[in-house]
Amino acid sequence: MNKNLIGLNAGKVWQLLNNNKRWSYSELKEAVGLSDRDLNAAIGWLAREDKIDFETEGGNDRLFLCVNVYIG
Template sequence: MNKSDIGLNAGKVWRLLSNYAKWDYGTLKRKSGLKDKELGAALGWLACEDKIVLHQENEELYIFLGVNVYIG
């Protein structure tokens, strides 16, 4: 896995999240077809770009798109 692969996987995950629903990790993994380390790297990429929100409820991790608003 290289940076290009991670970027492509991040795009795949972002497209899945683009319906603004809250996805649990297992469903996102299944729908994306990515392995744990691939999904983890893609989520890390998106989190560093401040594109997603990670929310922990009990034992479940939920992921959804963040809303970034810039008023300049």
């Protein structure tokens, strides 16, 4: 695994999250087709870039695209 591959995988995940749906980890994993290791690295990349957010609903975590608007 390298940073380039993690970035490419993060792009795949971001494309799926772009539909404004709140995804469970298992739904996302099945849709994107990545291993746990690769998916976790991609999620970490997107979280570090503040592109995604998380919510817990009924004990289940959900991931979704985070939209940041800066007015300056």
